[in-house]
Amino acid sequence: MNHIILIGFMGCGKTSVGQRLAHACGLPFVDMDDVIRKEAGMEITEIFDRYGERYFRKLETEVLKKLSQSQERMIISAGGGMAVEPENQPILAKMGTVVLLEASVDTLMTRLKNDNTRPMLQGGELRTKIETLQAKRKSIYESVCDVRIVTDGKDFSQIVDEIRSIEKSKQP
Numbered sequence: 001m002n003h004i005i006l007i008g009f010m011g012c013g014k015t016s017v018g019q020r021l022a023h024a025c026g027l028p029f030v031d032m033d034d035v036i037r038k039e040a041g042m043e044i045t046e047i048f049d050r051y052g053e054r055y056f057r058k059l060e061t062e063v064l065k066k067l068s069q070s071q072e073r074m075i076i077s078a079g080g081g082m083a084v085e086p087e088n089q090p091i092l093a094k095m096g097t098v099v100l101l102e103a104s105v106d107t108l109m110t111r112l113k114n115d116n117t118r119p120m121l122q123g124g125e126l127r128t129k130i131e132t133l134q135a136k137r138k139s140i141y142e143s144v145c146d147v148r149i150v151t152d153g154k155d156f157s158q159i160v161d162e163i164r165s166i167e168k169s170k171q172p
């Protein structure tokens, strides 16, 4: 398929960019965390609290598998841990263009400092949490993506334009 899948660390702008990109391209938008929330009938924090991270990852993989069956082209925004799971990577590779949105720790700090919806960042000092998790994930994100977009200092419309022009340049 030729979906566009946005990946990257929490707070890098996947959902905001995805919604705008979908609107600009006239394509449906799917936020994987939203699908998980709806299917589980509870918030992500509650899933983590009640059943733990591994259970959440199973739900995430199930959602990815379902989306990979769709014949309709879509813009998909993934949760920050989705692309890190080895089981998801071969599925992702067949789904279309994987776009990595990159953001510096300072940018992420600004976006995440008042957030309490992300269980992976709860407890402890936020900057340390971000740095540690990002260090673990960075090379994985880079290895699974087709395109890297630096988002620091750019507004969402600039990022959307960048992705669209890359997509256009790939067309025959």
Ligand code: S3P
Residues within 6 Å of the ligand: 008, 009, 010, 011, 014, 033, 044, 078, 079, 080, 081, 082, 117, 118, 119, 120
């Ligand atoms: C997670 C990122 C979250 C959500 C869950 C786990 C992660 O999505 O899937 O809290 O492991 O990075 P966002 O990246 O949209 O915040």
